[in-house]
Amino acid sequence: MPNTVLVTGGAGFIGSNLVRYLLRTAPALRVVTLDALTYAGNLESLTDVAAAHGPAGDGRHWFVCGDVRDAGLLSALVGGTLREAGTDRTVPAPDAVLHLAAESHVDRSSLGPSAFVETNVVGTQVLLDAVRASLAAEPRPFRFVHVSTDEVYGTLAPDDPPFRAGTPLAPNSPYAASKAGADCLVRAYGETFGLPVLTTRCTNNYGPFQFPEKLIPLVITRALADLPLPVYGDGRQVRDWLHVEDHCAALWAVLTRGRLADRVYVIGGEAERANLDVVRGVLAALGKPESLITFVRDRPGHDRRYAMDISATTEALGWAPTRRFEDGLVATVQWYQAHEAWWRRVQSEAYRAARSLYLPG
Numbered sequence: 001m002p003n004t005v006l007v008t009g010g011a012g013f014i015g016s017n018l019v020r021y022l023l024r025t026a027p028a029l030r031v032v033t034l035d036a037l038t039y040a041g042n043l044e045s046l047t048d049v050a051a052a053h054g055p056a057g058d059g060r061h062w063f064v065c066g067d068v069r070d071a072g073l074l075s076a077l078v079g080g081t082l083r084e085a086g087t088d089r090t091v092p093a094p095d096a097v098l099h100l101a102a103e104s105h106v107d108r109s110s111l112g113p114s115a116f117v118e119t120n121v122v123g124t125q126v127l128l129d130a131v132r133a134s135l136a137a138e139p140r141p142f143r144f145v146h147v148s149t150d151e152v153y154g155t156l157a158p159d160d161p162p163f164r165a166g167t168p169l170a171p172n173s174p175y176a177a178s179k180a181g182a183d184c185l186v187r188a189y190g191e192t193f194g195l196p197v198l199t200t201r202c203t204n205n206y207g208p209f210q211f212p213e214k215l216i217p218l219v220i221t222r223a224l225a226d227l228p229l230p231v232y233g234d235g236r237q238v239r240d241w242l243h244v245e246d247h248c249a250a251l252w253a254v255l256t257r258g259r260l261a262d263r264v265y266v267i268g269g270e271a272e273r274a275n276l277d278v279v280r281g282v283l284a285a286l287g288k289p290e291s292l293i294t295f296v297r298d299r300p301g302h303d304r305r306y307a308m309d310i311s312a313t314t315e316a317l318g319w320a321p322t323r324r325f326e327d328g329l330v331a332t333v334q335w336y337q338a339h340e341a342w343w344r345r346v347q348s349e350a351y352r353a354a355r356s357l358y359l360p361g
Ligand SMILES: NC(=O)c1ccc[n+]([C@@H]2O[C@H](COP(=O)([O-])OP(=O)(O)OC[C@H]3O[C@@H](n4cnc5c(N)ncnc54)[C@H](O)[C@@H]3O)[C@@H](O)[C@H]2O)c1
Pocket: 008, 009, 010, 011, 012, 013, 014, 015, 034, 035, 036, 037, 038, 039, 040, 041, 042, 066, 067, 068, 069, 099, 100, 101, 102, 103, 104, 105, 119, 123, 147, 148, 149, 150, 179, 201, 202, 203, 204, 205, 206, 211
């Protein structure tokens, strides 16, 4: 059981849900969030965490605004010498890392791959080096969990068996290629330097606090405004969907019960759905007409189908998804209806003003 977990990318969609999940699940755990606050990082997704667990709460959460490519910062953060801003205390050294910081949007990766290589590949290497140096200077029990994606496996035909951990990597988008590059580095640091690393590869997540450029929140927020809903190609691309809370539970299981010898755990929701059916599900939940659907030219290199065989993960960790997709989708639609201020401030970019959770300005 770790004492202090460093969560990189903790102001993003999965990261903010994960920080909340960790602090709720492990009452003695301390969590340090590192995030560069790119367009995808949103401190307003951590407002409740800051109130309950920041200095005015039980003091178990720290927020550090910084870039995973910043070797000096990472060395101080992992080594436990980073000064807490505005105090003479240091941020506690982690004995576990959950690495989520990444450029994550596939469409953006075709427009500008270099940011993806920089953050996802180079950033992962810088973080691994910081952990390696810290463990060499101060050997201690440690776990490094790298959070990756099913997209590294490429695409499946309709009748292909689902991906398993050992399926060969065949990434098709620059995003997927950059994640596969990071996966290979993580593996290599385990092999070459004996770092205690594990990699998870998860299918599509959905749930609260997802940036409204991704399919489900995009469709919800546009449908609420009666705007056309762009659907790529014929809409028959199949994705496997997992509620973000179930993903958080899986990451906690991997962190606390994962076996280093297993190297890779695949995570999924056993809920294969065509994109068009997901869009229809949102419209049904909102009582909006399907005439809002507008088919647009397909994304280049668009993978046709992802699916995951999670039996080995379930057997090894005792973890399994708990939410039916249709129930989780309705709950997610209701969350966006109830949190209009959150996504309106994302749309207007007002959320970008905040750079610090605990200091004014
Ligand atoms: N969303 C999914 O369906 C899904 C599925 C499988 C795996 N993943 C993986 O999970 C992780 C999180 O995904 P997400 O959907 O929450 O992404 P997201 O885009 O919502 O969040 C990414 C976070 O990383 C931060 N970040 C980006 N570059 C950074 C840098 N250089 N230094 C520090 N922080 C930086 C951003 O500010 C943001 O807060 C990613 O690694 C992604 O590849 C996501």
